[in-house]
Amino acid sequence: MIEVRGLHKRFGALQVLAGVDLTIRPGRITAVVGPNSAGKTTLIKTILGLTRSDAGVIRLDGREIDPAGRYREDVGYMPQIARFPDNLTAADLFRMMRDLRHGTRRDEELLDTLRLREHLDKPLRVLSGGTRQKVNAALAFLFAPSLIILDEPTAGLDPLSAGVVKDKVMAEREKGRTFILTTHVTSDLEELADDIAFLVDGRIRFSGAVTMLKRMTRQLSLERAIARVMEGDLAA
Amino acid sequence: MRTVVKIAGYGARDLLRSRWLLAYAGFFAVASFTLLRFSDGETKALLSLVNVVLLIVPLASVIFGTMYLYAAREFVELLLAQPIRRRQLFAGLFAGLSLPTVLAVVTGLLAPMVIMGVSRSGLAIAGWLAFVAAVLSIAFTAIAAAVAYFVDDRVRGLAAALGIWLLLAVVYDAAVLMAAVQLSDYPLERPLLAAMFANPIDLSRLLLLQQFDTAALLGYTGALFQRFLAGAAGGIVAVSALAAWIVLPTLAGARLFQRKDF
Numbered sequence: 001m002i003e004v005r006g007l008h009k010r011f012g013a014l015q016v017l018a019g020v021d022l023t024i025r026p027g028r029i030t031a032v033v034g035p036n037s038a039g040k041t042t043l044i045k046t047i048l049g050l051t052r053s054d055a056g057v058i059r060l061d062g063r064e065i066d067p068a069g070r071y072r073e074d075v076g077y078m079p080q081i082a083r084f085p086d087n088l089t090a091a092d093l094f095r096m097m098r099d100l101r102h103g104t105r106r107d108e109e110l111l112d113t114l115r116l117r118e119h120l121d122k123p124l125r126v127l128s129g130g131t132r133q134k135v136n137a138a139l140a141f142l143f144a145p146s147l148i149i150l151d152e153p154t155a156g157l158d159p160l161s162a163g164v165v166k167d168k169v170m171a172e173r174e175k176g177r178t179f180i181l182t183t184h185v186t187s188d189l190e191e192l193a194d195d196i197a198f199l200v201d202g203r204i205r206f207s208g209a210v211t212m213l214k215r216m217t218r219q220l221s222l223e224r225a226i227a228r229v230m231e232g233d234l235a236a
Numbered sequence: 237m238r239t240v241v242k243i244a245g246y247g248a249r250d251l252l253r254s255r256w257l258l259a260y261a262g263f264f265a266v267a268s269f270t271l272l273r274f275s276d277g278e279t280k281a282l283l284s285l286v287n288v289v290l291l292i293v294p295l296a297s298v299i300f301g302t303m304y305l306y307a308a309r310e311f312v313e314l315l316l317a318q319p320i321r322r323r324q325l326f327a328g329l330f331a332g333l334s335l336p337t338v339l340a341v342v343t344g345l346l347a348p349m350v351i352m353g354v355s356r357s358g359l360a361i362a363g364w365l366a367f368v369a370a371v372l373s374i375a376f377t378a379i380a381a382a383v384a385y386f387v388d389d390r391v392r393g394l395a396a397a398l399g400i401w402l403l404l405a406v407v408y409d410a411a412v413l414m415a416a417v418q419l420s421d422y423p424l425e426r427p428l429l430a431a432m433f434a435n436p437i438d439l440s441r442l443l444l445l446q447q448f449d450t451a452a453l454l455g456y457t458g459a460l461f462q463r464f465l466a467g468a469a470g471g472i473v474a475v476s477a478l479a480a481w482i483v484l485p486t487l488a489g490a491r492l493f494q495r496k497d498f
Contacts, residue, residue: 069316069319123253
């Protein structure tokens with residue numbers, strides 16, 4: 001379980017996170033949603049330690065995350081942008097990530113299902129944007145971590161590959177893994193999200209199960225329910 | 237330490253396959269070969285190479301370093317999401333960037349000299365030239381790291397890197413010369429010596445020119461520099477000052493990296 005309490009982050013004059021309180025339940029897919037500049041990526045990056053918070057705590061299974069980053073041994077991350085060193089091959093990249101980890105668990109299923117093996121020996125600069133994004137997806141799952149953070153996981157992927165990644169997410173959720181994802185694609189939310197954390201102006205306006213959100217907004221579709229929250233209407 | 241070496245190893249593997257680095261090494265090889273082959277004597281060729289190194293190495297290192305680090309921003313985010321410490325990542329990235337650059341310039345400079353059979357005294361000077369080229373490469377890569385992690389915007393960062401090079405390679409000398417002319421009635425030897433030590437390019441030029449017999453042509457100030465640098469204390473101070481030009485920007489870059497929000 002991940003607990004975020006009183007998280008604040010300011011970039012210059014811009015208060016991006018203004019006291020975020022959030023609980024991510026284990027074994028579920030939590031989608032962090034909200035309008036542009038709501039602080040979604042900053043929240044994710046703060047959980048990962050890429051961004052330093054000004055105040056607040058983040059606890060992973062009851063323990064405050066340590067700045068040395070040992071907790072990241074059990075975390076997978078798929079960033080939104082897939083840019084790698086030009087002259088390394090995909091095989092070099094996978095080898096590098098394996099060298100930086102100590103665990104022995106491996107999950108190379110996406111290398112096959114996303115048909116990445118045929119690209120392993122090519123320099124990363126010659127791979128298309130979509131193929132590089134597939135590499136990112138495979139890296140996030142490679143060490144079979146307990147927590148997987150996906151930032152816009154289907155952006156840039158063709159429908160077939162997006163489907164493969166979504167199937168993988170759901171299959172791993174069934175095995176008890178926890179997911180945090182951000183996406184602007186409503187169909188991805190409908191398909192994947194168990195819980196919604198709705199972030200507006202750096203604060204959580206709603207967090208809870210998708211079914212609860214629909215009930216509170218009296219909407220049948222998640223898209224309309226989210227639209228109601230954006231309008232500030234939580235008629236519970 | 238093992239983590240640092242691994243990160244540096246993959247960084248070096250990336251750069252050693254880059255066409256840019258090959259072209260960089262090739263440039264120095266062609267310059268070295270052409271000057272040795274067509275100059276009027278070995279000493280003149282080496283003096284010309286000193287000027288090429290002092291101009292090109294800082295410029296190429298600071299611009300390439302800055303561009304590389306901005307381009308690697310998303311990859312650094314991916315690496316930071318792995319179970320490694322920030323200082324390990326910075327050290328690995330920095331070593332993986334600076335060492336291939338050093339290898340390229342040193343190989344490019346020395347290979348033609350070895351092949352063409354330069355005299356023993358010429359090789360001694362070439363050794364100093366390679367040493368200074370290596371130090372300047374690392375120092376200006378460190379400056380690039382400090383710039384890249386201080387300035388978020390890529391274009392402004394590149395402009396700042398270019399500005400620092402322009403300041404140290406061109407403007408600084410002009411300012412020192414103007415000050416020397418304006419204050420010519422005063423004893424300026426010691427302030428000038430201090431001014432030379434405060435600029436890695438000038439300090440490198442001084443160290444290299446001391447290796448040539450032509451150092452005597454530098455006049456009274458040159459004689460003073462030669463006397464200072466020939467002494468054990470002076471030599472230690474000079475090499476320490478050059479080392480400081482590696483250590484201080486590297487520490488600044490590491491500190492900025494440690495605190496940076498990605």
